Amino acid sequence: MSQLENKVAIVTGAASGIGLACAQRYAAEGATVIGMDRNLSSDWPSVEALAPVSRFHQVDVTDGGAQRVAVAETLNEFGVIDILLTAAGLGDGGPVSMLDEDVWDRVIDVNLKGTFLSIKAVLDAMMAQRSGSIITIASVEGLNGTEGGSAYNASKGGVVMLSKNVAIDYGRMGIRCNAICPGFIETPMLNDVMGLMPELKEDVIRETKIGRLGRPEEIAGAAYFLASDDASYVTGHTLVVDGGYTAGHSHGIVQMMGLV
Ligand SMILES: NC(=O)c1ccc[n+]([C@@H]2O[C@H](COP(=O)([O-])OP(=O)(O)OC[C@H]3O[C@@H](n4cnc5c(N)ncnc54)[C@H](O)[C@@H]3O)[C@@H](O)[C@H]2O)c1
Numbered sequence: 001m002s003q004l005e006n007k008v009a010i011v012t013g014a015a016s017g018i019g020l021a022c023a024q025r026y027a028a029e030g031a032t033v034i035g036m037d038r039n040l041s042s043d044w045p046s047v048e049a050l051a052p053v054s055r056f057h058q059v060d061v062t063d064g065g066a067q068r069v070a071v072a073e074t075l076n077e078f079g080v081i082d083i084l085l086t087a088a089g090l091g092d093g094g095p096v097s098m099l100d101e102d103v104w105d106r107v108i109d110v111n112l113k114g115t116f117l118s119i120k121a122v123l124d125a126m127m128a129q130r131s132g133s134i135i136t137i138a139s140v141e142g143l144n145g146t147e148g149g150s151a152y153n154a155s156k157g158g159v160v161m162l163s164k165n166v167a168i169d170y171g172r173m174g175i176r177c178n179a180i181c182p183g184f185i186e187t188p189m190l191n192d193v194m195g196l197m198p199e200l201k202e203d204v205i206r207e208t209k210i211g212r213l214g215r216p217e218e219i220a221g222a223a224y225f226l227a228s229d230d231a232s233y234v235t236g237h238t239l240v241v242d243g244g245y246t247a248g249h250s251h252g253i254v255q256m257m258g259l260v
Contacts, residue, residue, distance in 0.1 A: 017187030183242025209244025
């Protein structure tokens with residue numbers, strides 16, 4: 001029997017990319033999955049891809065009230081919330097001198113405050129249950145700086161710290177909280193960015209020690225582990241899943257020595 005059998009999981013950003021892959025993996029492992037996303041149209045994402053999601057709420061994560069309603073409906077129907085995975089997010093930024101204040105506000109609002117509001121919406125239920133696993137999707141850009149990263153890096157660095165603080169504050173109540181820091185993962189978000197800057201893809205692949213971009217399913221694998229009882233003693237952790245992008249720099253020395 002899978003470790004997620006009979007578990008109830010809420011996944012934000014469930015309509016695309018990493019959130020969708022996590023929702024599909026959780027469902028495949030036997031969980032009842034409640035998806036939240038601001039987008040739900042008949043043709044995007046495909047209804048078929050969302051089929052494993054038991055319920056879908058069209059919610060903007062910056063709206064704390066709407067998230068609370070979705071959580072209340074989930075509790076009403078299923079009685080518990082075992083897992084929260086927060087993948088709703090957007091990428092934007094630029095050098096500070098060139099960055100409009102409203103772009104800064106939007107990125108921080110969705111990526112950081114949205115994550116805070118999602119966690120806040122489930123905590124009462126998890127405290128009452130005295131159990132729960134919260135998994136946030138941060139980024140390697142929340143650990144290291146990136147050229148032009150500004151708002152995005154700040155928002156993801158905030159998510160890493162928020163996740164540690166939730167682990168500290170609620171660990172004694174049986175609630176675990178961990179952040180996943182993906183590297184560069186092939187999703188609609190990354191394809192948009194790479195479409196604007198085609199040279200970036202080659203450069204990123206050169207810096208990624210495994211030599212390719214990541215797949216959303218590879219983040220879902222880590223998200224499955226953190227949600228499962230195999231991770232029962234793992235909390236406050238930042239799990240980097242980046243194909244070695246942040247392992248260190250590579251200057252081709254071993255190739256010069258004939259290793260590859
Ligand atoms: N793709 C990558 O390389 C990468 C790397 C590191 C971190 N991440 C993070 O992973 C998460 C998922 O990104 P992705 O690459 O799958 O992107 P994506 O664009 O494919 O999916 C993001 C989803 O979040 C939803 N969303 C955006 N703003 C929302 C809001 N305000 N309320 C509700 N839903 C909202 C979108 O509608 C979309 O369905 C993001 O937080 C992103 O920052 C992605």
